[in-house]
Amino acid sequence: MMNVERLPSGYRFLPRDNVLIVDYLINKILNQPISTNTVKEIVFYDFDADQLPIGRFSAYCKPNEAYFFTYVKQERTTKSGHWESSGPDKPIMHDNKIVGFKRLFVFYSGEERSNWIMHEYRVNPGLISANAPNIALKRKIDRYVICKIQLKEDTEKTNKRKRLRLRLI
Template sequence: MALLDIVSYSQQTSGATSNNNLLAYSISGGRGSNQDDEEYNLPLGYRFSPRGNELITHYLIKKISGQQLPANIIREIDLYAFDPHQLPISEFKYGKPDEAYFFTRPGKRRRTSSGYWKPTGRDLPILSGKAIVGFKRILIFYEGKAPRGIKTPWVVHEFRVNPLYFSAIRRNKLDEDVNAKVTRVESYIVCKIRYKRQRQSDKCGTSSKTQKANQSAAESPLKETV
């Protein structure tokens, strides 16, 4: 699969380009390749930004199954063993700013040296057509000890495969029993981590509301009580 198939085109272009070099990619990812030596030269406007179902079907399932990946740019790391600022997010050069993708092993322990990851809400189903291919869980990093930690802008989206879907697509694998399939599907999850910066418009809006509230309070006459 070409890299063009697994990235989202985030910049609208007008007309066809005559520069064929813009579509020249260095594709050498997959099993047996040296991930650190790989370089993917994307034209301006292209970012690695797959949808949830694409991330699960084209990357996570292939990682779990030991198949060749479309592009070998998602590193495997023990994500929850580190504080967010310790993760090599800046080394992920193909996505949006302050955002990176990692494969990691699932686990219940999400405490780090300076805080903890807290799930928000319930798990969300990820659909591909009518099939539920997986689930997404959103977690926010809090500094300090639970339950009185301080909320930070760090957010993780955890994606995991639906075991029923995985069993269905591998039903012809006669060498695998049910337990082996369940064990395999639970071996990895893929995470999108990002630092959610406050937008300038939000800052201006908050500041404006505060100023109006202060002005209103200053102009309101105080009622005298006898």
């Protein structure tokens, strides 16, 4: 069972993209201490989106959201679905350097698109010198990521609520 850290009342774990890369992912790759245990390590692709243990994170994340460390697979497949890329890599900047990249994925159960999305964060491999002798470190940088998982509300339900609120005003 995952041991989830509880943040003080009123606080949420809402890190900026560059903080996820610099303070969490790079430190995890380098086996350095991380200031909190709110990002858990799992074998992410062993789970379909609706099987991920997101409920355990309600103490400190937004509802229906969680963060995980994992190794990325070339094919992002699960038991009964797959994560499909929904756009190009977006660079993440820190101190005027590209420290990493973020890519959006959508979960498909069979051929059906779901409301589950994933933001995959990875370190810029260019931060490590091409001449660096540590091959294990290079491999870890190429394969180790943070996945931010979110269940997005059905837009039809969201639009109905907005129309209802407008009528009430």
